[in-house]
Amino acid sequence: MKKVLSVLCIFTIVLGMFTPFTMKASAATNTNSTFDELYAEAKKHLGKPYEWGARGPNTFDCSGYTQYVYRAVTGVTIPNTSTSQYAAADKVKNGDQKPGDLVYFTGQNHVGIYIGNGQMINAQDNGVTIDNLSATYWKQRFVGYARPFNFSEKKGSKSAYAMSDLNLRSSNNWDSSIAGKVPQGAKVSIDLDSDKNGWCMVTYNNIKGYMLNTSTYFSDTPVIKTYYAKDNLNLRTKATWDSEVAQKVQKGEKVTVNLKTNVNGWYQVTYGGKTGYMILNNNYLVENPLNMQTYYAVGTLNLRSEAKWDSSISLVVPEGQAVKVEMDTNSGAWFKVTYQNQTGYIPLIDDYLSSTPVLKTYYAKDNLNLRTEAKWDSDVAQIVQKGEKVTVNLKTNANGWYQVTYNGKKGYMVLNDNYLVEKALNMKTYYAVSNLNLRSEAKWDSSITQVVPEGKAVKVEMDTNNGNWFKVTYDNKTGYMPLLDLYLSETAVLKTYYAKDNLNLRSEAKWDSEISQIVEKGEKVTINSKTSIDGWYEVTYGGKKGYMILNDIYLVDQPLNLKNYYAVNSLNLRSEAKWDSSISQVVPEGAKVKVEMDTNDGNWFKVTYNNKTGYMPLNDLYLSETVVFKTYYAKDNLNLRSEAKWDSEISQIVEKGEKVTINSKTSINGWYEVTYDGKKGYMILSDNYLVENPLNLKIYYSVGDLNLRSESKWDSNIIQIVPAGTPVKVEMDTNDGIWYKVTYQNKTGYMPLTDDYLTLTAK
Incomplete structure (x- = not known):
């Protein structure tokens, strides 16, 4: 192939074809620019025409082209002519050339840019083009290579691992937006050629963003590694044995260890999304999975402490629960089994364990x-x-x-x-807006199958409509009801509220209607959320209904801080938190009151009783946290005393089996205040005199005049006479044959329990 240049380059090469090629000391300039950048610029001008002495950008001669391209990329201007370019550059031995070097030719005297793979890009008579240096024309005229610049080598990319959860940035600075997230330990690719002030482009899966390429953020070696618990394991909250247990890891379970967290041999360990600490050695954590297999309990299993039936039960595994069986631990049919971090033994047979879910x-x-x-x-x-x-x-x-x-x-x-x-039915839960009469068919004139109480949840079969009628199930019975807001609600109808103060429910939804009932402060009521009339709602309290405006002046959705106490004795509640204020009301002994715990003025608190409020000091003299009155029964005929001592007068007599009330706060040396039939006295509280459970006594009536006997036989003495038709008490647990112990007017004797003498009905 023969190339004919129409115009000479501005170059008179001194060496000629017969002058030996000599090396010159290095004159190449270092640059941060890369050959890729140079080549990209050079290719922009492919096809542009040749013009002698032209410097670009629209036309070039050979040296003008090389000068223009180098300056555009490096910012440095090389000499104007091929001669001076050659003189200034570092001569490179054939074979050591790199892309970006200049390549020179004799004869028509020419310069181009070497682009690798035996090719150059140059400006010649055909314009800017790419030529193969292996062509005969160029081989015959080849002089050598020269290097005006040491271009930055392409560093490529490297793999690294995230030291922690990272937020990649959209550009190379901290205040740019987050481009994506990289989880701790994830492997990423870092583009080293994109480095700007330490920031590099980072790729994770399909996410690209920027992050500082430092050891704070990336490790050249893996950060997270998988291990397996060699035995049941207690992870710690800190890297010490005496710290608390953070969580338990069952034998054989997989955990991840952060290899960059070593503190005296302890490492951060993650299991089930939670983190703790453990020493990393093969006493606790191993790299290979244990030979454990998951099985399921066929029924409730009693794991044994040893591989035999007569050993103790170590733990119980509920039916269907997954367990881990250590396949290398068998003693005959018995294997070691782990469940919830505890270990025991069970035979590995189909009666007990299944390899598939049960x-x-x-x-x-x-x-x-x-x-x-x-x-x-x-x-x-x-x-x-x-x-x-x-x-x-x-x-x-x-x-x-x-x-x-x-x-x-x-x-x-x-x-x-x-x-x-196997698949859930297309059923939806609704709530009865009011009491609903479900129908036997999808029409109003069919019979009523059942009544759904107000607010109750029902199941509506969404695929069963006949117009707007749907099949509805409640309490295992089915009927039909139109699916309309009048009858059924998608949200709960009834909601609990608490009276913010003593409250008068109204008989109608207006203030001038009658009071239907009174709700004491703090009491729980139920609101029907579908009954709004100008802000009034239907309110249920104690099974009765009324109306009240629903706002936080009257009703609140959180319980008040009220506490039940009991009056130790009769209390005079005061109108203010001081003794010299007027008495607002009297609380009877033993009565329950409500104390507002957030209302104290010193030790005085606001107290509510019977829908009225007053004040009382909260101390043991006046109010008790436990019930004051307790019911007992006279174990025998009992003489209550006027004072808390045996030698005081008898205040009244209590017949055997009668119910009395004890004030538990009145103890004096074991004596307590006892109330019977509205009168008070005193008695020692022990099961010789008073018992908690009623006696087995029954009321009978004398058929005629009865002679009660001192013993259970006819020839014993008569102790008293019971007039005909008089009630007596028969102790049903005291029979001697047909004879029973009978009490009349606080005296006891015996009488046969037959129809001749005693009857259950008064005559």
Whole structure:
């Protein structure tokens, strides 16, 4: 191939074809620019025409082209002519040339830019073009290479690992937006050629962004490594044995260790998304998975402390739960089994352990009667409402019947899609806006199948509509109801509120209606959220309804800080928090009051009783946290005393079995104040005199005049006479044959319990 240049380059080369090629001491200039940048600039001008002496940018001669391209990329201007360019550059031995070097030719005297792979880009008579140096024309005229610049070598990219969770930035500064996130330990690619002030382009999966390329953020070696717990393991909250247990890791479980967190051999360990610390050696953590296999308990399992049945029970595994079996630990059929960080032994046979899950979720296709046994004629164990979720034990098949658990109780049912299905039914929960009469058919004039109380949840079968009528299930019974806001609500209808103060519910939704009932401050009420009339709502308290405006002046959704106390004795509540204020009301001894715990003025607190409020010091003299009055029963005929001592006068007599009230706050040396029939006295509180449970006494009436005997026989003495028709008390646990102990007017004797003498009905 022969090239004919139409114009000479501005170059008179001194060396000529016969002058030996000599090396010159290095004159190449170092630059941060790369050959890729140089080549990109050079290619921009491909095809532009040649013009002698032209310097660009629209036309070039050979030296003008090289000068223009180098200056555009490096910012440095090389000499104008080929001669001076050659003189200024570092001569390079053939074979050591690099892309970006200049290449020179004799004859027509020419210069180009070497671009690698035996090619150059140059300006010649055909304009800017790329030529192969292996062509005969160029080979015959080749002089050598020269290097005006030492271009930066392309560093490429390197792999690294995130030292912590990182936020990559959209540009190379901290105040730029976040381009994406890199999790701790993730492997990334860092573009080293993109370095600007330490910031480099980082690639993670499909995310690209910038981050400082320092050891604070990246490691050349993996940060996170997987290990396995060699035994049940207690991770610690700190890198010390005496710190608290952060969490437990079951034997064989996989954990991740942060290899950059070494503190005296302790490392940060992550398990189940939580972090703790553990020493990293093969006593605790190993690199290879243990030979453990997951099995499932066929029924409730008693793991044994040793590989034999007569050893103690180490722990109980509930039915269906997953356990880990150590496959290298068998003693015959017995294997070591781990459950919830505890270990025991069980035979690895199908009766106890299954390699596939035991429990599976199903849904009742219709209302379902679970049976007590695996047969139709057994009793109904419980009823499952249509659409409800149940759990089936797949290992309990008995002629197609399976054990089914619902709400913690077990029963049996045939497992087929007539009764149980794998997918949830298209049922939706709604709430009765008011009492609803479900109909037997999808029309108003059909019979009522059942009543749904106000606010109760029902299940609506969304695929069963007949116009706006839908099939509705409540309490295991089914009927029909239009799916309208008048009847059914998607959100709960009833909501709990608390009276902010003593509250007068109204009989109608207006202030001038009558008071339907009074709600004491702090009491819980129920609001029907669908009954709004100008801000008034239907309110239920104590089973009765009324109306009240719903705002936080009257009703609040959080309980008040009220506490129940009991009056130690009769209390005079005061109108203000001081003794010399007027008495607002009297609280009877033992009565329950409510104390507002946030209202104290010193030791005085606001107290509410019977819908009225006053003040009282909160101390043990006046108010008790526990019930003051307690009921007891006279163990025998009892003489209450006027004072708390035996030698005081008898205040009144209590007949055997009678109920009395004890004030538990009145103890004086074991004596307590006792109230019977509205009168007070004193008695020692012990089971010789007073007992907590009622005696087995029964009221009978004398058929005629009765002679009570001193013993259970006719020839014993008469102790008293009971007039005909008079009530007596018979002790039902005291019989001697037909004779029973009988009490009349605080005296006791014996009488046969027959129709001749005693009758249950008064005559």
